[in-house]
Amino acid sequence: MTIHSSQTSDLEVTLTSYADSSRDIFLIRQQVFHIEQNIDPELDMDGEDETANHFVAYWQQQPVGIARVRAYGDGTQAKIERVAVLEGFRQQGIGKAVTTSALQYAQQQGFATAILYAQSQSASFYEQFRFKRQGEPFLQADMLHIAMVKKLAETHRQDSAS
Numbered sequence: 001m002t003i004h005s006s007q008t009s010d011l012e013v014t015l016t017s018y019a020d021s022s023r024d025i026f027l028i029r030q031q032v033f034h035i036e037q038n039i040d041p042e043l044d045m046d047g048e049d050e051t052a053n054h055f056v057a058y059w060q061q062q063p064v065g066i067a068r069v070r071a072y073g074d075g076t077q078a079k080i081e082r083v084a085v086l087e088g089f090r091q092q093g094i095g096k097a098v099t100t101s102a103l104q105y106a107q108q109q110g111f112a113t114a115i116l117y118a119q120s121q122s123a124s125f126y127e128q129f130r131f132k133r134q135g136e137p138f139l140q141a142d143m144l145h146i147a148m149v150k151k152l153a154e155t156h157r158q159d160s161a162s
Helices: 018-036 094-108 120-127
Strands: 002-004 011-016 053-059 062-072 078-083 111-120 132-140 143-151
Touching: 011 018, 011 094, 018 053, 018 062, 018 078, 053 094, 062 094, 078 094, 094 111, 111 120, 111 132, 120 132
Parallel strands: 078 111
Antiparallel strands: 002 011, 011 053, 053 062, 062 078, 111 143, 132 143
C-alpha cells in the first residue's frame, strides 16, 4: 500500500513489512537511534519488527523516515513506535506524513486507541494529532518519555485471541 503525501509529489509513504524493507528501516534506525541518540541497538532491535507493520517515507526515492505499528495490550490498541526522520530531512513534514499514515492505518484496521511512548521533547509534536499525555514521565533507553493516547473509534476490532 502506498500513500502519497498531499504536501509534495517528492514524498511517498509506503506500508511495508520488515522482511521487505529491513535495509531501509534499519538504516534510518541506526542513524537516528543508535548513532545520533546513542541508544543501545539491543534495546531498539526488540524482536517485534517481524510481526509489526512498518511505514517508510521516501523523499525522491531515498528512505528518510519510518514508523512502526503493532497491536498492543488486549489487541484493541495500536502502538506507534520507532518514529524517526533522518536529521537532514526534519522540519519538512516527513514525521507528520509517517505519523498520519500510521494513524490512518490503525483506524482502518479498527483499533479503538493508538498509544505511543514519546520522548519528552517530542510530546508536543504528537499533541498536534490530538494525542493526550497519560501518567508521569518515565525513563526508557536512558531518555525521559511520556505515554500518550489517542482515541480512534467508537467501535473497534475484537481481540483476535477471543
